[in-house]
Amino acid sequence: MKFIFSFLIKIYQFLFSSHSGVFRNFYFFPIQCRFEESCSNFALRIIKERGAIKGTALAIKRIGQCHPFHIHK
């Protein structure tokens, strides 16, 4: 489970991410990052630390925080 999730995120990073992916240049403009660590790197780290289910939940929560009124902790 942990492995599958991490693998999927890796595929996203290698192919589709607008920061590092192979298809990066097709984006007309880069996706801005509100956090110091990118969401996909955060997801990889948190899944490793907290396990697949808790980690994925935290990663989704993190993506949900990508809005102007988020309070940085």
Place this chain on the structure above:
Amino acid sequence: MSDIFNIYLVQPFFNLLIYIYNVLPWHDIGLATIILTFLIRLVFYPLFHKSSKQQILMNRIQPELQKIQKEYKDDKEKQVKAQMALYKKHKVNPFGGCLFAIIQLPIILAVYRVFLNGFSAEKLNSLYSFITKPEIINSVFLGLIDLTKPNIVLALITAYLQFISSKMIMPKTEPKAIGEDPKMKMASTMQKQMVYIAPVMTLVILIPLPSILALYWSATTIFSIFQQWLIKKTIKVEDAPKIIDQDGTNKTIN
């Protein structure tokens, strides 16, 4: 859903491509492809410039953001207010987030679809009535490369361009400074790997596909390289993303 995608996104780009093809004195679908790519990029250039600038600003205010967090740890309302004031002071638009960026995905997919669909008689019949229907599409680029078939040379050129572009975005961070922060290390290892992995993957993806996709990819990459270079030149040096950490190490942010 796929009908909506076809009618409102794929068809307009297909028609525009054929229109460019018709207007060109030298009918060549390869040249039309390059011109269409550049036109789309040109339209989106202001957004690219703004977005890149915002990213640099956002990185620059990170230390101040952290200061605010510490100062108003117990008062969330004040923290939000201070945060907004900081955004305002540095002219950071807080509304450009990841959601805003998702709007470009359907357009990217639609243009890709146009080239993948090809130019069969059936496709040409679906052109709008005010676009002249070409009898036959000349698919030989510059009289040399048949764009309906895979072409290894174009694929290799694309892979090389991909290499240049990946190399350009590599962070020029001091290896020592990265070593201390596992988060930074992870991101930078990724980008270093991509310098070599991206061209290889590009090649693997393109080898079996019609070479018009390689041409489109090349044109896109050339434009990206140019944009990257332009952004480095035009965003002023004082905005340069150099932040001194608390422990005095330099972090350069791309």
